[in-house]
Amino acid sequence: MKRDILDLIQDVKARRQSAVLITEMSSGEQSLLREDGETRSAYGAPLPAVEDLDARLDAVMARDKGEIVDSEAGRYFIQPFNPPKRMLITGAVHISQALAPMALATGYDVRVIDPRSAWATPERFPGILLDQRWPDEVMEEIPPDRGTAVVTLTHDPKIDDPALEAALQSDAFYIGALGSKKTHGKRVARLTEAGFSEAQIARIQAPIGLDIGAISPAEIAVAVLAQTTLALRGPRRSKAA
């Protein structure tokens, strides 16, 4: 791999953009296609004359998994670089103390948001990115995209609701809110009052997490992470099995 290609890949990652690397496997020659909004720019070796190349590249990007293409032009490995999934956790609470490092280990970019300065402290969240602004302010700066999970855990409508309202207006692949069925009932009423439709509000997973009987904060974190994983990947084994 040439140094300029490596530097480009690192730059793409730093900017949370997407790119796809095409490697001819006998010579090692590489081309990189970088996505910036709707445009794709090519770098390195000329793109190979592979049949339906664009469609193959699109499929690889969508699946976020590389594949080998055997063609008359040669044998190529097509490798996607998509930004890591992101988890925006509202509430620097006990569950978040367990959830944030677990989500990091699972590969998420994690940010814990809590305007209450006594909660969002580095002592309580070593090594975790903390944000002491209000969640709606944060999400205006970094709007949740298809690769973002939004989790609200404060149990305080004053802080959770602005996060949920921003999330419901976004493409977030997962929205989950802590609270009992009763608490969620009141939340539904407030969101309805705020103008959200039943279908929109139904995107919120509440009570949050897969029902695994979780009790402790760490167990609830497991349940939440299991649910975001399910939302991301979908079940593999058929129900009939």
Add this chain to the structure above:
Amino acid sequence: MTDAALSSDDVLKQAEGWLDAGDSVALATVVRTWGSSPRPVGSQLAVNADGRFVGSVSGGCIEGAVVTEAHESIADGKPRSLAFGVSDAMAWEVGLTCGGEIEVFVEKLEGA
């Protein structure tokens, strides 16, 4: 954080760090898997000339062989494709205990 938990960002970042320090570096990438292989396609491992490595391409069963081939790649500058499988134990004197098979692409990283 352990090496196994390093994301591909960290692997490439470490590779760049080695290059910047004047080290020779090779990169190994899982390009194909069959059956229950331990690491998915796209998993990467970077090796320097001293044999230090970050990242992983298996659960630990073939890293030794990959590092050896990576050094060959650093020496001759040529990429190679390596296939490992449980039935391939003879070829590489290693194998995957999980019963899966994987193909790993190894390439030298150019310093400048």
